[in-house]
Amino acid sequence: MDRRSMVKFAGLAGILAAGAAPAVHAQATVRWRLASSFPKSIDTLMGGAEYMAKQVKAMSGGKFEISVHPGGELMPPLGVLDGVQGGNVEMCHTAPYYFFGKNEAFTLGCAIPFGMGSRQMTAWMLEGNGGKLMSEFYAGYNIVNFPGGNSGTQMGGWYRKEIKTLADMKGLKMRIGGFAGKVLERMGAVPQQIPAGEIYQALEKGTIDAAEWIGPYDDLKLGLFKVAPNYYYPGWWEGGAELDFFVNKKAYDGLSAENKAILDTATRAAHVSIQAEYDAKNPGALKQLVAQKVKVAAFPKAVMDEAFKQSMAIYSELNASNPVWKKIYGDYLAFQKDQLLWDRFSQASFDGYMRGVKLP
């Protein structure tokens, strides 16, 4: 033993002899970067990621820090999956269905047309087989997934012209998130997946005729009503879109058990708070939009029926062509059917009654 080691050893022995406890947080500080798909102006989603990072820092006593970067700051908003997969950043916050071009199964961890609502989706992911099935799938992309919020049922978007018949969908150039674009294509529309921060400009310039984002609170901020005053509902392609935090597998494996638990807890907390924020803020924003003379209308039944028919046809084709889709969708569908059965006796029945009464 050289002199320096002996001094160190003697020092440690002295501390132990005096009964002093060794430091609890002996581990080094972990610093991660999170790339978001969303702009700073979308404070619901960006705020959710920032809340998650704040919780991680507080719970770790400052030993685990995640810096949150808005879409476009570190990489293109829709390039975040590649960023995490390749290890350029440790983490991202995104809507998995943006990546349906890589594999349609990405949509099942987020939203599919006529799919599950927010509570149903969370139940499938956290308590059903959804979490396990999607984790197995994401592992093929070097990714460990965590829930990152839900938008709840979305609105059907902003249209320059009214949608009165199915024929009005023909030739419509529309910004739409995820796989619903495939359904729109079959209805004669021309879908485009544009990041949130670029939607207003595309609609204003006339590059597109219609656009959907999420719902009143975010849509008001994006200013979409200023250029397309017809606001339709419901967003049949997003009954409850789940956002996710994706983590690079190697970075995750390098975390201590303590930091893994912290990340799990903080992401779940953000998952709850994002949905709560949308639910709390959307009604007031809808009232503000109506005050701006926005025309709010339901999609015609013929449009809904055709969208449903085309969606089911696509799912049946995917069952035949994509084995990963078939495996995960089989479980999703069985869960969705059970949820709809239970819903009939619980939430739907209660809501149906409440819609007909007048509160004091």
Ligand code: PYR
């Ligand atoms: C969208 O990109 O449309 C979402 O709902 C996140």
